[in-house]
Amino acid sequence: MVKILVTFCLLNFTLYADNVYERKCVVCHEKLPVSLQSMFMKYLLVYGGEKNFKAGLKHYLKYPSQHISVMSKLFIDNYYIKNKTDLSDEILIEAIDIYWEKFKVFNKLK
């Protein structure tokens, strides 16, 4: 009974997680050795401002390629590049916005 309850809770948590970012991004990235924070900083280093960052990330998620990836060759050799996203533009933008808000540097420096 307890096992059933735990499984149900986990399934429920996964399916109805807080937001689209948690549901569509975090789930897969949790399995990777490089954190989403670290990847954010790599994107930030390349793209700079918010608009540029979001546009660059969206483009990569829609058209992944090792030539435009911000990850190292070693990482790509081991984990390959991600598959092309099947998310709609609307959901993608929402996920990226959440990602930006979560890790942005603004208001975090002291």
Add this chain to the structure above:
Amino acid sequence: MLAGQRDTLSKYALIQSKRLKVLHQFFDERTLYPRDPRFKSAIYDLEMMQIFSLLEDQNITLREGIYRNKQRIHYVNRLTDYYLGAKYLVIEVNDDGLWQNTTWKHIMIYGLVAFLLFMLLGLYLAKLFLKPMRDAIVLLDRFIKDTTHELNTPLSAILANIEMMDQSVMVEKNKTKLNRINIAAMTVSNLYKDLTYLTLEQEKANFDEEIALKALIENRAEYFTILAHSKKLLCHLDLEESSIVADRRKITRVIDNLISNAIKYNKREGSIIIELRGKKLSISDTGIGIDETHIPLLFDRYARFNDTEGGFGVGLSIVKMILDEYDIDISVESKKGEGTKMVLTW
């Protein structure tokens, strides 16, 4: 002037960018923005949004380079890698004005040295370029001095013999010839007097006395009558009694030169008007006139603007020297082709 500060501030920017690089790598374990007691800094992203700032003066213009803002100097550096998403790194230091004093000091010192060097160079070049001209003037002066000595005896002999000749026994043809000889001798005599004054007499002490100008002018006009008649000139004298305290020789040279010029540069059958009113003497002619651009150069020694008449170009130079000595003002009114009027006021 801020170039000296630029080196220091770009060095600070380099140091700060390296610190940002480290912070970027360890973000968000470390979130303390790097500080430095020597300067304040701020970072802005590609869209010119402020990421973080420690600046005291937030009034920033994100154009690359260095500029002053009130009491602070801002240096804007574009980062090639967007550490923490920053495109612009702004370094701020207080402007204590010391650099300005140092810069002014440098400008003054180097400016003065450069000025002195250019002055010396200019003097050297001027001396070099003027040497041929100066040599020519020295040569001319020496020539005039040497020849003046030799002119006196033959000229006196000619003039004395002309005076002694009995014209009543001469035929009219010979009288005319003698008259021409007399005019030529007078012209040479006048030139001789100028040259003697220039080379020998001008350094002699003055014998200032009260000169009755009316009598003197009449005397000099009489002296030049033969010369004036040779050009069929009409001479109008309108003289009031007037006097001046000066050396008679010198005032005679002035009047002689002005009358002589009025005759020399007059048209045939023209006229000369000499007016003396109170402390004003004017001598006008109806001659060829002088170009307006030449008037300021009229009193320069060896300055000649007309080759139709002979001369060395020393007459008016002597006139000016003498007038300056006695604070007598001279003005020239002239119209090309209509005539010239010389006005002396004292």
